[in-house]
Amino acid sequence: MPAIETEGLTKRFGSVVAVEDLNLTVEQGEVFGYLGPNGAGKSTTINVLLDYIRPTEGTATVLGYDAQDETQRIHERIGILPEGFDLYDRLSGRKHVEFAVDSKGTDDDPDAILDRVGLEPEAADRKAGGYSTGMAQRLALGMALVGDPDLLILDEPSSGLDPNGARQMRELVREEASRGTTVFFSSHILGQVEAVCDRVGIMSGGRLVAEDTIEGLRESVGSGSTLELTVDRVPDDLDLGGIEAVDDVTAGGTSIRVTVSDPSAKSAIINRVEEQGATVTDISTTQASLEDLFAAYTTEGVTA
Numbered sequence: 001m002p003a004i005e006t007e008g009l010t011k012r013f014g015s016v017v018a019v020e021d022l023n024l025t026v027e028q029g030e031v032f033g034y035l036g037p038n039g040a041g042k043s044t045t046i047n048v049l050l051d052y053i054r055p056t057e058g059t060a061t062v063l064g065y066d067a068q069d070e071t072q073r074i075h076e077r078i079g080i081l082p083e084g085f086d087l088y089d090r091l092s093g094r095k096h097v098e099f100a101v102d103s104k105g106t107d108d109d110p111d112a113i114l115d116r117v118g119l120e121p122e123a124a125d126r127k128a129g130g131y132s133t134g135m136a137q138r139l140a141l142g143m144a145l146v147g148d149p150d151l152l153i154l155d156e157p158s159s160g161l162d163p164n165g166a167r168q169m170r171e172l173v174r175e176e177a178s179r180g181t182t183v184f185f186s187s188h189i190l191g192q193v194e195a196v197c198d199r200v201g202i203m204s205g206g207r208l209v210a211e212d213t214i215e216g217l218r219e220s221v222g223s224g225s226t227l228e229l230t231v232d233r234v235p236d237d238l239d240l241g242g243i244e245a246v247d248d249v250t251a252g253g254t255s256i257r258v259t260v261s262d263p264s265a266k267s268a269i270i271n272r273v274e275e276q277g278a279t280v281t282d283i284s285t286t287q288a289s290l291e292d293l294f295a296a297y298t299t300e301g302v303t304a
Ligand SMILES: Nc1ncnc2c1ncn2[C@@H]1O[C@H](COP(=O)(O)OP(=O)(O)OP(=O)(O)O)[C@@H](O)[C@H]1O
Pocket: 013, 016, 017, 018, 019, 036, 037, 038, 039, 040, 041, 042, 043, 044, 045
């Protein structure tokens, strides 16, 4: 049974198609990154999964339960960090977690949870109204962890976190995943997604335009890597014509940068450069970042 499954899920708001014919499967135990530019349909999808809104067409199940008919069962077994969550300014952090423990009827130790999300006892006793964005984010995540959920739905969990906070968030996500929790993670911070997700889905204009591992996306976009050669001098009429994998070449000073669709073309490129009279003194390869892949899928019309 997948942790999340949607079939033909469509949501229209009047003439706006927010989500169109979405077939998404997130397996149990996965850390799944749900990506897409503003307005792509990510929050709408999450809102349907949580039954905050009803789909126009199609179905969704969460942990095997129907998102519309078995909402209560779902909410008992998931933890949610919503986008733009609200805290009670006058209550302390600890009170927030105690409140979550009471409402879920669990026996979690609030202090252990606060410790897990990095809120020191002194901070936990202060009113949440005075919290920084990062502290508020940690507290909201702590509340989501109450009841040891089978599925965590995190909507933009890293927004407002400094690099340390973001690292801690990654560690927490990984820790939860190693306990068998499925994590469904929407984010604009692509580095964060790349570092923690097993697979990603990319939404664009309401449609799922890619669903794969980051490695798989690299292969299907084809724009794998950039080869950077350091040479004693760039040949006058540098010519890499005829090497099929070469997409783009730029050269200057003692450096030649070649974008390749297939990294195994590396030796052919080096040989060709050396045949033209240069000595290659250093070689480095950079792979397309998730940022590049995201741009390829959401702005350049690549379809999976
Ligand atoms: N309640 C609503 N009424 C009308 N249109 C809506 C409503 N909610 C969302 N939309 C529209 O549906 C589309 C998808 O929005 P959605 O919020 O799901 O995108 P998103 O990917 O979550 O974006 P963001 O990253 O900005 O949160 C947008 O065009 C948005 O304007």
